[in-house]
Amino acid sequence: MLDSEIGTAITINDLLWKRAPMGMDHSSYTNFKIYMGYTTRDILEPDFDSNYVPGSKTLVFSRSTYTLSGLASGAWFTTALDTPFFYNGSGNLLIDIEWTSSPDGLSVYVFNWNTDVGRSMFSSPAGSTGDPENFVPHMILGGTNDLESKTFARIKIMFAK
C-alpha cells in the first residue's frame, strides 16, 4: 500500500477483506501468518524479503490453523491482528501473508483491483522469490490514528487561546 493511499499515521488493529461472489464461504489454512513492515519501493522486487526496510518485518498474526466460515458474498470480513501495527504515515506499507497449505482445498475469493504495476508478489510453493502481480486486494486497514494522550492537552490549549 502506498503512503499516498494511506494518507495518515494509523495503528492498524484489523485487516478487512471483501468476499467476491464466487468460490466458497469457508476455508482453512495451515500455519497462516501475516507480517507487516515498510518498503521504499513502489514496485516490488521478486526477492520477498529484499522489499522490506531492514528491521521492519513484524509478525502481526499467526495461527496453526486459520479457519474462515460463513462469509457472506460481497461482505467485508475481518482478520483481527494479534499485534497491532503502528504505521507512521511515511513510507509504503508491506503486507506479507504466508501459509503452508489449505487442507480442504477450498478457495475463498476476495475482490481485488488492478494497480497496473507489480505491487504484489506471489509464490507457490513458498520460496524466497515470487512472481510480480498487478492485482492488490480491495481492503480496509482498520484502526485508530496516532493521537497521543498529550494531544488532548494541546487541542484544549489551542481552543483556550
Add this chain to the structure above:
Amino acid sequence: MNRFLKALLLLSAAAFADVEIGFDQGASSTPFCGG
C-alpha cells in the same frame, strides 16, 4: 465548557482512522492476495 466540548468532538472524530484502499474490480482466490 464550549471549548472543552469542541476539543472532545475533534478527538472523537480523529480517533477512528479506517483506511479503505482499492475497489471491486476482479477477484483472487489465494489467501486474500493478488494474482
